[in-house]
Amino acid sequence: MGSSQTEQQTIAALVDQYRDLPGGLLPLLHAVQAEIGHVPDSAVMTIAKGLNLSRAEVHGVISFYHDFKTQPVGRNRVQICRAEACQSMGSRHLESYAKQRLGIDYHQTTDDGNISLEPVYCLGNCACSPSVRVNDDVFARVDQDRFDQLIADLGGE
Amino acid sequence: MRFFIPQDTSALACGAEAVAQALLDANIEPVRNGSRGMFWLEPLLEVETAQGRIGFGPVSDKDVATILKALESDASSHDLYLGAVDEIEYLASQQRLTYTRAGLGDPLCLENYQALDGFNGLKRALTMSPQQIVDEIKNSGLRGRGGAAFPAGIKWQTVLDAGATDSQKYIVCNADEGDSGTFADRLLMESDPYQLIEGMVIAGLAVGATQGYIYLRSEYPVAHRLLNTAIEKAMEANFLGDNIGQSGKSFYLEVRLGAGAYICGEETSLLESLEGKRGMVRAKPPLPAIEGLFGQPTVVNNVLTLAAVSTILAQGAKTYQDFGMGRSRGTLAIQLAGNIKRGGLIELAFGVTLREVVENYGQGTYSGRPIRAIQVGGPLGAFLPESQWDTPLDYEAFAAIKAMIGHGGIVVFDDSADMAAQARFSMEFCVEESCGKCTPCRIGSVRGVEVIDRIVANEDRDNNMILLHDLCDTMEQGSLCAMGGMTPFPVRSALTHFAQDFTGAGKGDN
Ligand SMILES: Cc1cc2nc3c(=O)[nH]c(=O)nc-3n(C[C@H](O)[C@H](O)[C@H](O)COP(=O)(O)O)c2cc1C
Numbered sequence: 027m028g029s030s031q032t033e034q035q036t037i038a039a040l041v042d043q044y045r046d047l048p049g050g051l052l053p054l055l056h057a058v059q060a061e062i063g064h065v066p067d068s069a070v071m072t073i074a075k076g077l078n079l080s081r082a083e084v085h086g087v088i089s090f091y092h093d094f095k096t097q098p099v100g101r102n103r104v105q106i107c108r109a110e111a112c113q114s115m116g117s118r119h120l121e122s123y124a125k126q127r128l129g130i131d132y133h134q135t136t137d138d139g140n141i142s143l144e145p146v147y148c149l150g151n152c153a154c155s156p157s158v159r160v161n162d163d164v165f166a167r168v169d170q171d172r173f174d175q176l177i178a179d180l181g182g183e
Numbered sequence: 184m185r186f187f188i189p190q191d192t193s194a195l196a197c198g199a200e201a202v203a204q205a206l207l208d209a210n211i212e213p214v215r216n217g218s219r220g221m222f223w224l225e226p227l228l229e230v231e232t233a234q235g236r237i238g239f240g241p242v243s244d245k246d247v248a249t250i251l252k253a254l255e256s257d258a259s260s261h262d263l264y265l266g267a268v269d270e271i272e273y274l275a276s277q278q279r280l281t282y283t284r285a286g287l288g289d290p291l292c293l294e295n296y297q298a299l300d301g302f303n304g305l306k307r308a309l310t311m312s313p314q315q316i317v318d319e320i321k322n323s324g325l326r327g328r329g330g331a332a333f334p335a336g337i338k339w340q341t342v343l344d345a346g347a348t349d350s351q352k353y354i355v356c357n358a359d360e361g362d363s364g365t366f367a368d369r370l371l372m373e374s375d376p377y378q379l380i381e382g383m384v385i386a387g388l389a390v391g392a393t394q395g396y397i398y399l400r401s402e403y404p405v406a407h408r409l410l411n412t413a414i415e416k417a418m419e420a421n422f423l424g425d426n427i428g429q430s431g432k433s434f435y436l437e438v439r440l441g442a443g444a445y446i447c448g449e450e451t452s453l454l455e456s457l458e459g460k461r462g463m464v465r466a467k468p469p470l471p472a473i474e475g476l477f478g479q480p481t482v483v484n485n486v487l488t489l490a491a492v493s494t495i496l497a498q499g500a501k502t503y504q505d506f507g508m509g510r511s512r513g514t515l516a517i518q519l520a521g522n523i524k525r526g527g528l529i530e531l532a533f534g535v536t537l538r539e540v541v542e543n544y545g546q547g548t549y550s551g552r553p554i555r556a557i558q559v560g561g562p563l564g565a566f567l568p569e570s571q572w573d574t575p576l577d578y579e580a581f582a583a584i585k586a587m588i589g590h591g592g593i594v595v596f597d598d599s600a601d602m603a604a605q606a607r608f609s610m611e612f613c614v615e616e617s618c619g620k621c622t623p624c625r626i627g628s629v630r631g632v633e634v635i636d637r638i639v640a641n642e643d644r645d646n647n648m649i650l651l652h653d654l655c656d657t658m659e660q661g662s663l664c665a666m667g668g669m670t671p672f673p674v675r676s677a678l679t680h681f682a683q684d685f686t687g688a689g690k691g692d693n
């Protein structure tokens with residue numbers, strides 16, 4: 027339902043690519059998500075069939091991991107570190123500021139579909155906290171001004 | 184003159200890319216090295232001059248023009264001039280065995296790696312029998328650096344002895360590094376990835392494994408890219424793959440990405456995840472050494488454990504063993520983080536006190552306010568008040584005060600920290616990250632959050648206090664792994680040492 031034919035073809039091709047890889051389900055899910063942005067419901071059946079698993083098993087794996095999304099997400103992913111090192115440098119303030127600034131809570135996407143906000147537990151940048159990850163880039167010592175600038179750089183609206 | 188500007192995550196997070204671009208704009212192609220681990224100086228721009236390698240930091244792209252100008256006359260006149268980088272006290276006073284190459288050059292350059300003693304350990308291992316390699320590791324006293332501090336040599340012996348002679352065995356590197364305040368694995372993988380690869384090949388030779396996996400957390404995209412390229416290059420140069428260095432031995436290596444689950448750092452959960460399943464913790468026995476990945480004998484070791492292996496083989500067990508105190512041998516990769524003026528990686532022999540690290544290296548808090556609490560060993564580690572800061576960094580000494588060194592992360596909090604909020608977070612984190620197998624962990628943590636909220640709100644205080652301790656007892660006793668079993672450690676330490684924060688008076692503002 028709702029999934030285009032090309033999406034189905036993409037998924038089928040990826041399943042073919044990963045089906046013989048030992049323990050290939052996680053790499054496959056990462057690949058699907060990299061191509062489509064999330065793991066659509068329609069993918070679950072194809073993956074289950076291709077990897078000889080039940081749909082419940084595939085679904086169980088998807089739901090276990092924070093990374094995998096079953097709904098479409100924004101064009102950009104903004105993650106704020108919630109872990110202790112960042113807390114010690116005021117990330118709690120940053121979190122509430124970010125939510126208010128974007129008008130969304132964690133796991134939500136701005137109305138224009140530009141930004142999804144997510145929590146993350148540690149980015150390994152703990153000597154230069156607070157840390158924010160925007161797509162694949164990590165930013166150090168993010169205060170409110172710096173956050174505004176990062177968001178402005180993403181355009182949108 | 185050669186210029187160096189790191190491609191390490193923290194350096195990039197502090198603006199290294201813009202500095203590199205500014206150099207390119209000035210027609211200078213910098214070497215993209217790893218980081219030295221002095222993150223408070225990042226981006227650290229290094230310049231190889233006739234007088235040796237000098238540094239400037241922390242620099243921004245706007246400083247590049249003035250630095251170039253200063254280099255034409257008197258470099259030391261520049262505000263950001265640091266002098267010879269090797270002589271910076273923070274670095275010069277360390278005892279580096281694992282991070283000797285970190286930040287010196289392009290982490291992907293194989294020639295550079297070999298010029299700096301890389302692959303010497305592997306070359307020696309190729310002349311030894313599996314049992315001799317395992318004995319060397321046993322004699323070094325090396326204990327696992329992932330947290331549990333289990334003797335690496337004993338684990339390897341189990342895997343060497345397990346299964347039939349031709350059974351498939353695996354080497355799994357735990358690169359899930361989930362503890363807040365830790366970045367030592369990341370720094371090693373981004374600054375010196377061949378050292379990890381070398382250690383894994385040696386482990387393969389020791390136990391008879393031909394396939395290795397690096398289970399890397401998805402929060403580390405830079406390390407991911409660098410590791411994949413390093414593996415490709417090592418394959419091309421025949422340090423990996425078939426018939427390594429014409430020895431007749433083979434070893435293959437693959438990086439697998441985690442998917443944002445803290446519990447997958449626990450070794451059996453990690454193995455489930457590698458098999459493509461939910462990361463549910465397995466009951467032990469069977470030990471992974473006997474029935475690990477896909478049911479086969481498997482070595483699971485932390486990044487730093489495997490990296491140390493290459494040093495031990497290159498320099499001998501005795502050299503390694505000579506560092507440290509008591510049963511904690513060798514060096515510890517201390518990671519100084521949180522609210523700290525000079526955060527970074529400090530590699531020292533075991534035995535230095537927490538206070539020495541935080542005061543001498545860290546120079547106090549970033550905010551300039553007094554330190555209030557220090558959390559060592561990640562989210563399951565206790566919050567230590569000042570009376571405990573003279574404890575030496577030694578596994579046994581920390582265990583004796585109901586704390587742990589874990590992976591060596593140190594998170595500093597200043598006096599604005601609200602320790603009731605931190606205790607609540609410890610429970611909240613357990614709610615978020617529990618694998619769900621045991622009720623005390625899964626449900627106990629949810630109740631823990633509620634009870635702490637009630638205590639702070641002054642609702643039926645005495646009874647809720649008793650309830651919280653009961654909950655902690657149940658979690659400690661009834662959990663399969665340390666996630667549920669040790670979440671009470673930070674909670675109880677906050678209750679014991681920072682009781683005033685639980686009175687609901689509203690302490691702190693972070
Ligand atoms: C909740 C939990 C999380 C863990 N996370 C990690 C981790 O991120 N990295 C790691 O190396 N070990 C982690 N460990 C320890 C591993 O279970 C295991 O002891 C380690 O990988 C063994 O390697 P080592 O002996 O070289 O330390 C964790 C343990 C628990 C209980």
Ligand code: SF4
Pocket residue numbers: 446464616617618619620621622624625662663664665666667668
């Ligand atoms: S203690 Fe928690 S994380 Fe560990 S096995 Fe039990 S439920 Fe899973």
